[in-house]
Amino acid sequence: MTIEANETAMKDSGRRGGRDARRQARASKLSDQDRPIWPGLPGGKYQVLTPADMQKIHHKILDVLEQIGFADAIPSTIEYMTKAGAVMGEDGRMRFPRALVEDTIAKAARRFPLYAQDPRYDMDPWGKNVYYGTAGAAVNVVEPLTGEYRESTVVDLYDCARIVDHCDNIHFFQRTNVCRELPSPRDLDINTAYASVVGTTKHVGTGMTHPDHVTEVLEMLHMIAGGEDKWRERPFVSQSNCFVVPPLKFAEDACKCLEVAVLGGMPVLLLSAGQAGATAPASLAGTVVQAVAECLVGLIYVNAIKPGAPYIFGTWPFVSDLRTGAMSGGSPEQALLSSACGQMANFYDLNGGTGAGMCDSKVIDFQAGYEKAYNLTLVGNAGTNLIYEAAGMHASLLGICKETLVADNDIIAAAQRTMRGIDTSDEALDIETIRNVCIGGPGHYLGSDQTLHLMQRDYVYPSIGDRWSPNEWNERGRPTYVDRAVKKTAEILKNHHPKHISREVDDAIRAKFPIKLDRKDMGEVA
């Protein structure tokens, strides 16, 4: 079968096979509406940009693409893109006529799912549906009790994947850290993919540095899926791809990786990761313009390679502390930028993703809590489809902390609760409850039917956070938040080892690829 024929087969059987699997998954999710929160719970109550703002920004974007364009296109990019309608200028910049941009937006795939190894975790990242997940290429693991930053490893990556697998409110796993002990790019790319997909059955995102590694990773994924056709039916790994070096330049290696991924049926996270005040304008609106413009070029690119190819519209700008030029992932300006980017994906009705939930703090402290909370809550309420970096990250992405993953799972629950809003149905607003309590009733609502009924449906409860009185807390010996997070995380790591990949398949993978993750680190008795 040619790649094209494969793609058609994927499309047909993918639609059918996917739909069946998803229907089945839905059945087991029927109880969602009886829970206070659920994966994909929609946002939309916080809107940074007005409809008029978005129109204005859209027109500026068209100007940027038509007038300024991109530098540093490689030959294959030029071939794909000029065929589609892009124009190479004499100054070496590639420019994009309005009609090309608008046609691409009109014809791009939209409202398509992101698959998971376990169909229960499939995601519908469109409209105002919101999913939270990890990301980052942290180079350190943060030790929660000491604040020590140590070099991160493949075991750390695997541990993070399984924590995410366990946490209900972290809906997908993009690789959290670099495996520092693997200096070879090939070892790194293959092991990063491997440790992620064996650690969780949720959707995985990972990065690759060379097109050959993409091919190898695809081969490994075919083995896990049970064949290339099965993989193409339900591609459960996406490629995090920085095809653009902001401002407005193509990145050579990433472009090559993108092309292999698109042809291989792997969704591409089209990642524009500028930094306002450094590689993007200090004006937040200007940064939104640049980020969206850059991602639209990515969208043109994937569609030029293969019309309707899956992508994630990854407008993902960061913020500089303008006093020093250093990144500030925990800033309120970050919340604004990410919210606005989430809205722009909604504006185009594209499956969008952005970063939020980072913090500047080095450890699990007050600052980390507040920086994460306003970012996670606002960006979710903005209706951003896929929120990356939503858990575990410290020091503006330089460190990942396993305990913080578990802690952030609680913040996300709260954020989702605020997104769900207030039920104003006739039942919720029935004043008979008030009447019955006040007139001839007990004068309080403690034991009312409504109270007991809503206890699980309308209220969320933290897993690490406590609501003890000062006295109760004293009696327990004033346990710190960090101690509780450490304990909970240790329990998860001790007990949760996903076993969704058969020994047979794993043997085959280990025979073919240089897998560095030892089975004894995977919960197997030696």
Add this chain to the structure above:
Amino acid sequence: MTIEANETAMKDSGRRGGRDARRQARASKLSDQDRPIWPGLPGGKYQVLTPADMQKIHHKILDVLEQIGFADAIPSTIEYMTKAGAVMGEDGRMRFPRALVEDTIAKAARRFPLYAQDPRYDMDPWGKNVYYGTAGAAVNVVEPLTGEYRESTVVDLYDCARIVDHCDNIHFFQRTNVCRELPSPRDLDINTAYASVVGTTKHVGTGMTHPDHVTEVLEMLHMIAGGEDKWRERPFVSQSNCFVVPPLKFAEDACKCLEVAVLGGMPVLLLSAGQAGATAPASLAGTVVQAVAECLVGLIYVNAIKPGAPYIFGTWPFVSDLRTGAMSGGSPEQALLSSACGQMANFYDLNGGTGAGMCDSKVIDFQAGYEKAYNLTLVGNAGTNLIYEAAGMHASLLGICKETLVADNDIIAAAQRTMRGIDTSDEALDIETIRNVCIGGPGHYLGSDQTLHLMQRDYVYPSIGDRWSPNEWNERGRPTYVDRAVKKTAEILKNHHPKHISREVDDAIRAKFPIKLDRKDMGEVA
């Protein structure tokens, strides 16, 4: 002069005198627009309730007031209210015809300022303007390094007032704690008012337990203002008044205090402090209905006593952890309730206030940070006019921590920044900045004119929070957030002793009232 004549004089000269003072204050505030945030910065980007929701809630409120009404009215309340049009039922409940409620809403004072001793701190708490301040009647002070809860005192209260006076983003001071060493209610009420007004020149809110104490406090405030007429021109203290015991019962002593306050020209915070699932419905929408209905009765009350009297529409419901019945001030449900209440005040165009920024955590930790952040950010973004409990509170109001006041000042800055949103002016969206950087430019924005220009205007910076890299943080010896907060708070307490009340006036106050705050605790050398 009769009270009535005084009131008229207050109105006339108040308008004139107030306007002059405010014009003068405005002049010194001209630089606000060049700052990223400012007091009163408007919200509105987060809307929990749709306009249709608010209409629906409004009609349920009218039903509750007309059909269920209030129990336990005292004679003076009955006299004022029935004269205004309320109806006493044979079952002892007072009911409120729709026309009375609607007329009261139509005729109530609106868009009036809350004054401060220093006119720079006057507030315009209407429309979607948002101010953050303290409140609470904490019975403990939290020691930040040990987590010890110790009994709070009048010196603590004075210290909290001075910290608020110093913090730019805490815009008013309502008494934070009970002075536990003062068992006499008279001593407590007088000293609470005194320690607050000598500790800050911002608007003060305080509570009183007996109508005679209100009279005495008013006398003290007349002395500070320079006479009763001056006080009535610019009443700079409001009375926090729980005239209602939810659900739907009048509170005898509070009603008496309310009457004295209204006649004395003191704005009354009409406080409905039910707790969803306990003294208010577990249905959040039901709790909003009850809280707003209760506050509307307060509004009828103050207007029955004196048409157009100043008030704060204090819909201030709390949340229960339904598993235990304990209050959960840090819950996401609290953010929803407070946001919805802020919106309902906007719906009626009344000067509204609610509580937000509480936490369940006992100390300055991750949980405290995240609980505070989503509450402060969302409730501000909802456009709530006056946000009480916004700083310093722990353990669902059982503890006040001075260091947390300073820490919360940073969260409020961030919350306000998210409320300000993204500038989409032509200047902010000018793509020439992008063109100049990308085409023949440096390829980055680090030194661009726009970047330098926006550094102070569009970005906020934390005062305790740090943005050091892990290396920088290491080199500094990994200072904890709490250590930094302790240090900063100690500096403020050492250096900041407001001296706005003359020695002469203070001598007179001390001669007349049982003032317990020692001058040596006020920064005076013995």
